[in-house]
Amino acid sequence: MRLLTHNMLASNVRGATTGYPLTLEATNWCTKEVELNSDFIRGLLPKIDWRALVAATRAIGLPELLPEEQPPEEEIFAEGAADVEGSAIRRIHHALLEVHVQEGSLVCPDTSRCFPINKGIPNMMLHEDEV
Amino acid sequence: MWYLCVFYHRLLDYRRPEVESLAELFAGPGARESVEWRMPENHHVDSPFHLVRLPGDERLAAQVANRSLLVKGVYELWGYGTTYEELEKSVREYPDERKLPFLVPESSFKIVIDSFGKVISSQEQNEIIQSLTYIPFKGRVNLKKPDHRFFVMETDDYGSNNGLPPVVKRSIFFGREVGAADRHLLPTYQLKSRKYIGPTAMDAEMAFLMANQGLASPGKLVYDPFVGTGSILVAAAHFGAMTMGADIDIRVVRDGRGPNCNVWSNFEQYKLPEPLCLLRADNNLPPWRPGLKEMFDAIICDPPYGVRAGGRKSGGRKLIKGVKGPYTVPDEKRDNHIPSTAPYSLAECVHDLLHLAARMVVMGGRLVFFYPVLRGEDGTANPQFPEHPCFKLITSSEQILSFRYSRVLLTMVKVAPYTEEIEKLAAERHREFRENHQKWMEEGNLHSAVFEPAQDGKPDRDSKPKYRGKYV
Numbered sequence A: 001m002r003l004l005t006h007n008m009l010a011s012n013v014r015g016a017t018t019g020y021p022l023t024l025e026a027t028n029w030c031t032k033e034v035e036l037n038s039d040f041i042r043g044l045l046p047k048i049d050w051r052a053l054v055a056a057t058r059a060i061g062l063p064e065l066l067p068e069e070q071p072p073e074e075e076i077f078a079e080g081a082a083d084v085e086g087s088a089i090r091r092i093h094h095a096l097l098e099v100h101v102q103e104g105s106l107v108c109p110d111t112s113r114c115f116p117i118n119k120g121i122p123n124m125m126l127h128e129d130e131v
Numbered sequence B: 001m002w003y004l005c006v007f008y009h010r011l012l013d014y015r016r017p018e019v020e021s022l023a024e025l026f027a028g029p030g031a032r033e034s035v036e037w038r039m040p041e042n043h044h045v046d047s048p049f050h051l052v053r054l055p056g057d058e059r060l061a062a063q064v065a066n067r068s069l070l071v072k073g074v075y076e077l078w079g080y081g082t083t084y085e086e087l088e089k090s091v092r093e094y095p096d097e098r099k100l101p102f103l104v105p106e107s108s109f110k111i112v113i114d115s116f117g118k119v120i121s122s123q124e125q126n127e128i129i130q131s132l133t134y135i136p137f138k139g140r141v142n143l144k145k146p147d148h149r150f151f152v153m154e155t156d157d158y159g160s161n162n163g164l165p166p167v168v169k170r171s172i173f174f175g176r177e178v179g180a181a182d183r184h185l186l187p188t189y190q191l192k193s194r195k196y197i198g199p200t201a202m203d204a205e206m207a208f209l210m211a212n213q214g215l216a217s218p219g220k221l222v223y224d225p226f227v228g229t230g231s232i233l234v235a236a237a238h239f240g241a242m243t244m245g246a247d248i249d250i251r252v253v254r255d256g257r258g259p260n261c262n263v264w265s266n267f268e269q270y271k272l273p274e275p276l277c278l279l280r281a282d283n284n285l286p287p288w289r290p291g292l293k294e295m296f297d298a299i300i301c302d303p304p305y306g307v308r309a310g311g312r313k314s315g316g317r318k319l320i321k322g323v324k325g326p327y328t329v330p331d332e333k334r335d336n337h338i339p340s341t342a343p344y345s346l347a348e349c350v351h352d353l354l355h356l357a358a359r360m361v362v363m364g365g366r367l368v369f370f371y372p373v374l375r376g377e378d379g380t381a382n383p384q385f386p387e388h389p390c391f392k393l394i395t396s397s398e399q400i401l402s403f404r405y406s407r408v409l410l411t412m413v414k415v416a417p418y419t420e421e422i423e424k425l426a427a428e429r430h431r432e433f434r435e436n437h438q439k440w441m442e443e444g445n446l447h448s449a450v451f452e453p454a455q456d457g458k459p460d461r462d463s464k465p466k467y468r469g470k471y472v
C-alpha cells in the first residue's frame, strides 16, 4: 500500500463520524522505484491532504522526508526540479508513490477498528454487524 | 481530410467508436465530434470499407490507426472503381501533386493486393500489379521495410459466406497506407499465456478496446472497482496509464495462486508499471475519505453480473435474513471472521458504479463498462441504458453472446460536476436498496435471467439468427 492510498482511504464502519485520517501502523515496508511524471504529480497534488501525508511519513519513520507545510507550487514545479536530487517534487513523488507498506494496519480514529494491511493490500471490508 | 478506413471484420459495433475515441485522445477534447463517416457506394454499414474524415493532418490519422485494434488500415484513397478500367481512370484523375511525392526515385515501396470475401490467386495478383503501369512508380521495391505501402483492395458479393447483406457491385480501391493496427499485441497479451487468470478475466482484445474507450494514456489514472485478476488494468497500463483496482474477493486480489502468480505478477510479466494501489473493498461501501473526489481520469470495468460470477456485497446474513435490529458477530470470532456477503442486484451494482464515477471521475473523464441486455424474440435488443445527471452516454457497442443475450460496452463522459444534492439522493437510494434488499433481489433480477446457463448446459449457438453482423 502506497502512502497515496493511505491519503485516500477512510473507515466507514458504523459509528465512525469521519473515519479519517486513518492511523498508519507499518510493521514492514519497502521502497519501489516509480518513474516520476511531473504532470501526474501536478494533477494529484491539489487532491492530497498534506497533513495526513506528513503524518503517514512520520508513522513509518521518515520524519525528515516532508516539511510540516506544503511548499509553494512555484517551488515544487520549478523548471528542472524533477532532475534535482532531494527537490520538493522528488520527495513528494517518493512519499506518495515509492513507499510501499507491506504489512501493518490502518486504524479508525473514531472507533479504533483496525483494518489490516497484508501482502501490501489493505483490507477495507466490513463485518456484517459493522455495516 | 477524408480517408479510406478498412476495418477487420470483427466486433462491428466497436469499430467506429474506437476510431472516434482515439481521435479525441490524439487531437484533444471535442475532436470526436468532428469525425465524419460515409459508406462507399453500395456498401452496407457492416462492410469493412468505410470512409472517414479525421481532424488534423496525416500524423493524426496514423496515430489513430496505429493505436487501434480494429483498423486494418487507413489509406489515402487514390482511386476507386467497379472495374479495373474505372479504377485506372479514377487514379489518373487523382491530382499529381498528391501522388508524385510518394513515387520519387529516392523512396522505396511495396504493392499489396488484398481482398475481402474472395480469393485472388498469386498469378492474378501479379497481373493486377503489372496492370498498374499507369502509375509512375520511380522508387525501389522493398518488400520488408518499404517507405510507402500501396494497396489494391477488391471485394464483391461478400455477403454469401458470412451472413452480411451482399454488396451489389464489385468495388476496387487503390490507396496509400497511412497507418494500421498493431495486432501483434494480441498474441503477446493473450490470456492463454498470462500467468494469473480467472474465469471472468477479460480477453486481451476487448480489454484493449475498453482501454481505448477510456482514453488510457501516460499521466492518466485509471480505476477498476471490480479488478479481479487485473486484465483491464493491464491493458490500460500498456497504454501508459497509472492504475488502481479494488475487489471484494480477498483471495483474488491479494493471494492469487501464490507469490509469483497474482495480480502484481501479471504486470511484471509484461514489464508494465504495477498498479499504484490494489485493495480489498466492497463497491457498495467504498472506503474513500470524505471530501475526496475527481481522482480518476477514467473508471473502466466489467461489473459482476450473473449467476456464475454474480456480485456480492457487505452485510451478509443480516441482509439475507432480513434482520432489522442489532446483529453482532461474536467477539471471539471477530479476529479471523470472514464476513458473509449478500447477493448484489444488477440495479444496485449499476447505481453504485454510476455514483462512484460521478464522484471520483474528473470532469470530461470517462466511465466505460459492460451492461447486459436481453434480446427479444426477433433477435433485436432495445435496451434502456442506465442514466446519471453527471454523465452523457456517447457510445454503446453491442456484442451478441447468444440468441438470448448480449453485452453492451457503454462509454460515458462526465459532463456535470458532482454536487451535494446528487450526493444526498444517492445516500437515500443506498438506504432504500438496503432496507428492501429482498425486493430488489427479486425485481432487479435481469442478470439472473440473462446469465442463467442454458437448459442443456450448452450455449444455444444453433439458434443464432442468420444475420451474423454483431456476432463476429
Ligand SMILES: C[S@@+](CC[C@H](N)C(=O)[O-])C[C@H]1O[C@@H](n2cnc3c(N)ncnc32)[C@H](O)[C@@H]1O
Binding pocket: B198, B200, B201, B202, B225, B226, B227, B228, B229, B230, B231, B232, B246, B247, B248, B249, B252, B281, B282, B283, B284, B302, B303, B304, B305, B309, B310, B311, B312, B313, B314, B344
Ligand atoms: C466480472 S468480474 C471482473 C473480472 C476482471 N475484469 C478480471 O480481469 O479478472 C467481477 C469481479 O467483481 C468482484 N466483485 C463482486 N462483487 C463486488 C463488490 N461488491 N465490490 C467489489 N468487487 C466485487 C468479483 O470478485 C469479481 O472479481
